[in-house]
Amino acid sequence: MKTLRVLSSKPLAQESKEKIENLFIKKVEGQVEFVYEVDASVIGGIKVIDGSIVYDGTLAGKLEQLKQSLR
Amino acid sequence: MAIDIKNIADLLKKQVSDVKLENQVVDVGEVIFSGDGIIKVKGLKNVKYYEVLAIENGASAIALNLEEEEVGAVVLDDDGSIAQGMQVKTTGKLMSVPVGNALLGRIVDPLGNPLDGKGSIDTDKYREIEVPSASIMDRSPVSQPLQTGLISIDSMIPIGRGQRELIIGDRQTGKTAIAIDTIINQKDKNVICVYVAIGQKSSTVNEVAHKLEAYGALDYSIIVSATAKDSAPLQYIAPYSGCSMAEEFMYNGKDVLIVYDDLSKHAVAYRTLSLLLKRPAGREAYPGDIFYLHSRLLERSVKLCDALGGGSITALPIVETQAGDISAYIPTNVISITDGQIYLETELFNAGTRPAVNVGLSVSRVGGSAQIKAMRSVAGTLRLDLAQYRELAVFTQFGSDLDNVTKAVLTHGEKLTELLKQPQYRPIPVAKQVVMLYVISLPSLLAISKKHVNKYFDEFLKYVEENNPAVYSDIDSTRLLSDENKQWLAQAAESFTKSFLEKI
Ligand SMILES: Nc1ncnc2c1ncn2[C@@H]1O[C@H](COP(=O)(O)OP(=O)(O)OP(=O)(O)O)[C@@H](O)[C@H]1O
Ligand SMILES: [Mg+2]
Numbered sequence: 419m420k421t422l423r424v425l426s427s428k429p430l431a432q433e434s435k436e437k438i439e440n441l442f443i444k445k446v447e448g449q450v451e452f453v454y455e456v457d458a459s460v461i462g463g464i465k466v467i468d469g470s471i472v473y474d475g476t477l478a479g480k481l482e483q484l485k486q487s488l489r
Numbered sequence: 490m491a492i493d494i495k496n497i498a499d500l501l502k503k504q505v506s507d508v509k510l511e512n513q514v515v516d517v518g519e520v521i522f523s524g525d526g527i528i529k530v531k532g533l534k535n536v537k538y539y540e541v542l543a544i545e546n547g548a549s550a551i552a553l554n555l556e557e558e559e560v561g562a563v564v565l566d567d568d569g570s571i572a573q574g575m576q577v578k579t580t581g582k583l584m585s586v587p588v589g590n591a592l593l594g595r596i597v598d599p600l601g602n603p604l605d606g607k608g609s610i611d612t613d614k615y616r617e618i619e620v621p622s623a624s625i626m627d628r629s630p631v632s633q634p635l636q637t638g639l640i641s642i643d644s645m646i647p648i649g650r651g652q653r654e655l656i657i658g659d660r661q662t663g664k665t666a667i668a669i670d671t672i673i674n675q676k677d678k679n680v681i682c683v684y685v686a687i688g689q690k691s692s693t694v695n696e697v698a699h700k701l702e703a704y705g706a707l708d709y710s711i712i713v714s715a716t717a718k719d720s721a722p723l724q725y726i727a728p729y730s731g732c733s734m735a736e737e738f739m740y741n742g743k744d745v746l747i748v749y750d751d752l753s754k755h756a757v758a759y760r761t762l763s764l765l766l767k768r769p770a771g772r773e774a775y776p777g778d779i780f781y782l783h784s785r786l787l788e789r790s791v792k793l794c795d796a797l798g799g800g801s802i803t804a805l806p807i808v809e810t811q812a813g814d815i816s817a818y819i820p821t822n823v824i825s826i827t828d829g830q831i832y833l834e835t836e837l838f839n840a841g842t843r844p845a846v847n848v849g850l851s852v853s854r855v856g857g858s859a860q861i862k863a864m865r866s867v868a869g870t871l872r873l874d875l876a877q878y879r880e881l882a883v884f885t886q887f888g889s890d891l892d893n894v895t896k897a898v899l900t901h902g903e904k905l906t907e908l909l910k911q912p913q914y915r916p917i918p919v920a921k922q923v924v925m926l927y928v929i930s931l932p933s934l935l936a937i938s939k940k941h942v943n944k945y946f947d948e949f950l951k952y953v954e955e956n957n958p959a960v961y962s963d964i965d966s967t968r969l970l971s972d973e974n975k976q977w978l979a980q981a982a983e984s985f986t987k988s989f990l991e992k993i
Pocket of ligand 2: 664
């Protein structure tokens with residue numbers, strides 16, 4: 419069984435969790451388990467971690483992109 | 490001048506609003522080994538060959554070894570601060586370098602960073618350094634000469650645009666000199682030159698840059714330099730970077746000349762990398778794919794068909810031999826990949842025959858069709874004449890009783906040998922080469938001894954320029970040496986010889 423970690427700055431509503439789970443069950447092969455974590459450093463949005471692959475939809479990630487492009 | 494704050498603010502706003510912020514899928518791995526410019530990374534399942542990796546400390550690396558559980562990558566800007574456990578991310582970008590006109594006249598490292606203190610390189614065009622070569626259908630046969638300005642080469646080992654001609658010889662035999670003279674000879678000929686220095690001393694590279702500048706050749710050239718002090722990864726990517734810079738011009742319809750100085754040192758850099766990456770080693774401890782590496786690089790030198798603009802890349806790769814041994818691994822490889830070789834010899838060099846080209850062992854497999862007709866007509870028997878001369882010269886060392894025919898072959902051969910000697914940085918235009926080769930065989934030249942040959946031609950070429958410059962311009966425009974001009978040259982040589990002999 420695979421474990422996907424879902425990071426967000428605040429606890430997610432049940433409705434959002436269902437949306438996320440529906441999306442990722444299709445993407446990932448086999449049985450999946452979702453673990454939700456609250457991590458203030460993401461600032462906003464969510465980040466889904468599947469082993470070494472990170473689906474980054476967070477504000478922190480976007481700020482990092484902005485920082486890179488202004489270097 | 491007052492700083493316009495509003496302007497700066499607007500500029501920043503625009504820059505910020507131009508940035509596309511996207512949800513990203515990144516592959517994140519972890520450094521499990523770091524040392525000697527190499528990292529091994531756990532994870533990164535979806536990484537691509539040649540993808541740029543971003544390391545947590547701000548350094549970047551290129552993924553080269555893609556294995557089941559780990560990825561081997563070479564670090565480009567290692568400041569020694571990479572540690573085990575650091576995060577490594579894929580960037581989705583393949584290794585690229587800046588390209589375009591902004592690079593002309595510049596000295597850059599293999600990443601395209603300026604090394605000449607002339608400020609930043611202003612271009613927004615980039616090109617990946619590892620790209621497939623043009624397909625067979627996109628190519629056209631080599632048919633135009635690329636003049637080196639060296640009479641021994643242009644007459645007997647002619648190089649065409651889009652050709653790959655190896656310069657091979659022991660150390661200090663004038664390999665670099667041939668390449669530099671060829672670059673200098675491209676002045677006002679609409680050819681862009683890229684000189685890639687791999688694993689050389691930085692003083693040698695500086696010397697090259699100074700010479701190019703002094704002869705007005707830097708303006709149309711790019712120098713890509715990874716010196717012996719640079720890391721093996723930088724030395725390894727240097728020729729690919731240079732080639733991509735050349736390709737940008739070729740795909741815009743330009744003719745380009747690229748020099749790889751040299752591929753022996755490139756092979757050594759790759760061997761170092763491969764040993765660090767723990768790849769299996771083959772002959773002379775080089776990894777098995779070194780052949781493939783060099784052939785893929787040289788395959789990128791082509792003549793494009795007209796539909797693609799007709800541009801070309803002519804490559805002069807240089808290989809250093811040990812004690813003249815061309816059967817070592819790297820020399821045989823590159824000989825088999827290229828369209829011919831210019832073979833330089835220490836003995837000739839030391840005997841004062843410079844350029845020290847061994848004509849017997851040098852060939853150009855496609856260049857003949859790229860020679861202008863005038864040159865073909867005067868140089869047709871040159872190889873044979875010289876071969877005969879060399880044979881007889883060995884044979885007659887022991888005896889002194891020579892018949893007249895033998896004597897004639899010997900004296901003519903000696904004079905030809907003198908004629909083919911040429912100092913550095915003095916390229917001769919093809920029209921003048923044609924005149925020299927035509928005139929040397931005229932009967933009136935029998936009176937000129939070999940020690941006066943060079944002086945004779947220095948003055949004779951000037952004499953033609955002053956009295957009948959149309960001889961040169963005719964050759965340039967019609968590519969032929971007309972009967973009329975031949976006649977004029979024969980008469981001119983006769984009277985010129987008389988006055989020359991009176992003076993000396
Ligand atoms: N045609 C020439 N006439 C006179 N001197 C020459 C000529 N060609 C080269 N030289 C001199 O010979 C020396 C060696 O030349 P060059 O550096 O081109 O050789 P190389 O084979 O590239 O050497 P290396 O193995 O060190 O790279 C230099 O000092 C150069 O100035
Ligand atoms: Mg050299």
